[in-house]
Amino acid sequence: MDLENQKRIKELADKHGKDDLIIILGGAEAEASGLAAETVTSGDPTFAGPLAGVQLGLSVFHILELKDQVDEQIWEDQVSMMEMVLDVDEIIKEVQTYRN
Amino acid sequence: MELKGKKVAILGDRDGIPGPAIQECLKSAGAEVVFSTTECFV
Numbered sequence A: 001m002d003l004e005n006q007k008r009i010k011e012l013a014d015k016h017g018k019d020d021l022i023i024i025l026g027g028a029e030a031e032a033s034g035l036a037a038e039t040v041t042s043g044d045p046t047f048a049g050p051l052a053g054v055q056l057g058l059s060v061f062h063i064l065e066l067k068d069q070v071d072e073q074i075w076e077d078q079v080s081m082m083e084m085v086l087d088v089d090e091i092i093k094e095v096q097t098y099r100n
Numbered sequence B: 001m002e003l004k005g006k007k008v009a010i011l012g013d014r015d016g017i018p019g020p021a022i023q024e025c026l027k028s029a030g031a032e033v034v035f036s037t038t039e040c041f042v
Helices: A003-016 A030-041 A072-078 A080-085 A088-096 B019-028
Strands: A021-025 A059-062 B007-013 B032-039
Touching (some): A003 A021, A003 B007, A003 B032, A021 A030, A030 A059, A030 A088, A059 A088, B007 B019, B019 B032
Parallel strands (some): A021 A059, A021 B007, B007 B032
C-alpha cells in the first residue's frame, strides 16, 4: 500500500477513532486487496511505511461485498463492468480473512 | 455491516474500482466519505 496513503489512514484513525472508521477497498486482485486489508488491520507486512508494526485493527471491506447497500443504478453505472471481469469470490475471500 | 452514517476511507484501484466510483456507491448507501484515493498497484 502506498506509503503516503498509510500515513493518511493512520491520521484518520487517530482523528476519528479506530471503531468509527471503515476502510473500503477497490483492488482488482485478491492478493493486492489482501495486502491492503492486512496493512490496515495488523500493520504493513512489507515494514516499509508508517503502518509497519502498527495494528490499527480497522474494519475493512471490499466494495464488491457491499453491493446490497448501494443504489442499484449507481452500482450499474460505476461497478458492474468491473464486477464482470474481476474474480469476485476470490477477492472477497481474501479480504474476509483479515476480519476474522 | 451497515454503512449508513459510518465514516469511510476509500482505497480505490486504477485497474479495479477507482476511488470516485466507490465514492458514488458509498454516498448512495448513506456513508460519510472522509478520504478517497485511487492507487496504482503496478
